[in-house]
Amino acid sequence: MAASVNDTCKQSVERTSLNPTSFQKKTRNKLLSIPGTRLSVQNGQLLVSTGVTSLDYVLGGGLAVGTVLLIEEDRYDSYTRMILKYFLAEGVVCQHELFIAAAQDHPNDIFQELPDPILDDVVMHKPADQPRLSSEPHGNLDAMKIAWRYQNLPKVQSGLASSSRFGHYYDVSKTMEPEIRQAAKCHHFYLPEHPRQSSATRSPVLDSYAALLKSIEEVIRREGFSVAAPLTKSRNILRIGLHSLGSPLWGDDLCCQDNPKHSHALTTFLYGLRALLRSSLSVAVVTVPSHLIQSRSLRGSITRLCDNAIALESFKGSERETGPLCKDYHGLLHVRQVPHLNCLTSQLPDHKDLAFKLKRKQFSIERLHLPPDLSETVSRVSRADAAGAAALASACDSGNKHLDF
C-alpha cells in the first residue's frame, strides 16, 4: 500500500515537501524493486498478483500491498480454497514469504496442495487479438455481409484480462514440485498447536485471534517486513493466507448463533490486521464463511473492515445446477467492495455480473452471458426460474414440445 511506498521514500518526499503541486518525483522506482510486484498505472500503488489473472483485472490490476482481500466463501469452500492456493502458489513463484494460518487443516497440508505453475509462456490470453478486427475492416475473411454496420465495432470482450502480463498460470491437476516448494519460506499457524494462554496483559480480542495477531506481528517484526525497519537488506513481500476465519473452529460463535457473544471479536481482529498491514510490506487474503453469519450488519462491517471484498457463489448443489448457466460456468462472483487507496476514486469494475469457471489451466472470470435459448419453446423466464423451467421441461415428455405452438 502506499503507506509503505511513501514511508520508505520519506527522504525524497521531505525534499519535495515544499512543492505545492501533487507531482512526486519518480524516485520510488529505485528504492523498491521487489520481484513479483509492479506499480499501478492509476495511482502508483505497489501491486502484487493474486495468482488468478482475471481476478487481478477485476480488482483493478492486482492486490495492493498493505491491503486485505476478503473472500466470502462458497457453500462447500471448494473454490475459495482454490483461490487461496493460487495466492500462495503465486507467492512461491515470485519468491515471497508465506504465512498460512488455519484451524481446520494443518497449514502444511495446504502448502503441499499448491498447484503446479506453468512456467513456460505458452498459454496466452486470447482477447489480445480482439482489437485487430476493428483496425482491418477490409480484406478480412470474416467480413459481414448482412450486419455490415457492426463490422467496425469491437467485439464484446467477455474474458477479462489486461494487456500486460502479470502473474502466472497454474495447472490444477498437478501439485507443485517439492523443489520449488522447498525454496519458499513458509510460516505456519495451526490453531490446535497454540494452547489457550492467559497472559498478564489481556488483549480485548478473542484468545485465538489474539494469538494469531501476535504471531503475525512477530513474523513481520522478525523478518523485517515492517516499513519502519531499516533498509539494510532487499525487501520482500509477506503473503498472509488466513483460512476460514470466523468459523467455529477458531472458537468464535459468530457463525453459530443469532446473537453471538463475541460479535466483535472478528471485527476487532480485522482492525488489528489492517493496522499491521498498513505499516508493513504484506498482503493478506482472508476467507470467511459469511453464508453462516446470520446478521447482515455484521457481514457489512466485516466487509468494510477489509479493503477488497469478493464473494463466490458456486452452483454446486444449488437448484441452479441444471440451469443453462451451469453448463458454462461454475458459479457467480460478486465484487462487494473495491477500495480507494491514496486517491478519491476506486477502480470499479465495468460490469457487476461476473461468473467464474475453473478450468485445468486457468481460473477464468468472465462477464456473465446467458446462452441464447435455442429450444423450440422459447422460455421467457428470469435467471432464477431458468432452472425450474429446465427441470420442468426435462420432466415432461419431450414429445409434447412438438405439439406446442
Add this chain to the structure above:
Amino acid sequence: MFAELNSILNVSPEHFSTGEFVLLSDRQSDASFLLHHFLGFYLRAGCQVCFVALAQSFSHYSAVSQRLGVNLSQAKEKGQLVFLEGLQESLSILNPHDARTGSEAMDFLRNPGAGLQCLFQFVSSSVDHSRGAEDGGRGPPVLLVDDLSMLLSLGVGVDAVLDFSHYCRTAICSQLKGNVVMLLRCDGEDDDDDDVGSDDGSERLLRGLTHQCSLALHVQSLPTGYCRDIHGQVEMCDRRRQAGGQQRKMTFHFKVHDKGASFFAPGTSSAVL
C-alpha cells in the same frame, strides 16, 4: 475542497457558519470523499482541526489531500492539525507488549463496553491545548471523525457513541463555537428487517445523530442500479439557522474524479446530456 459543494451549501472558506454539526452518512456506498472535502475546506479556512482517523492511515489522507491541494504534513507541523491515527495507536493495545507507547485515546479498546471517555478527553485536550498555546490567529476549532461505524465494529455500544457525539457537540459547537463533522457508514436497505436484535446499531445511531445534526448529507448508490458515470446520489437535509428556520431537502447526483467530485442535479449528468 469541492467548489460545487461549496456553492450548494452556500459556504466558502472565508465565510461559513459556526456551531454546526455535520453528519455524513452512507448506505452501501462510500461517503469518505465528502470528509476529504471538509478537511480541505477547514484547513484552508484556517481553523484548528482535530482529526480522529480510525479508518485509514495518515499517508492515505495525506496523499488524497495533496491531490486536492492541501498539505497535511505541513499543517501538522504548524500545529493547525492534530491527527489521531487510530490504526497505529490501536496496535499497542491489541497486541500488548510490556512497553506502552502512544496516547491513551484508544484505551477504550481494552474495555469497549465502558464508553468513550478517553477519546473525548483526547479531543477536548487537543482542542483546548491548541487554543491556549497558539496566537489568536486561528479560526474556530473543528472536529472531524472518520468513522463512527469503526467504533461500533470495535464493540463500543450505540449509547456510548451517542454520548460521545453529544459531548463533542456541547464542548465544541456550543462552548467553543466550532464545527463537528462525523462520518457514519451503514449498510442494508431494509429498515424493517426482522432480526432487530442482531442489528449492529448503526441504524439507531444514524437516527439519533440525524436528530442531533444541523446538516445531514446522505450518500447512496443510485436506486436504479450501477452506473459507471454517476457514482451515486447525495441527499442533503439542511437545517442550519441561515436557512430561515425551515429545512431544505435536496438531492444531487455526483461523480468522483481523481481531483474532486462534481455534483449535478438528477438527470443532468454529462454522460447523458
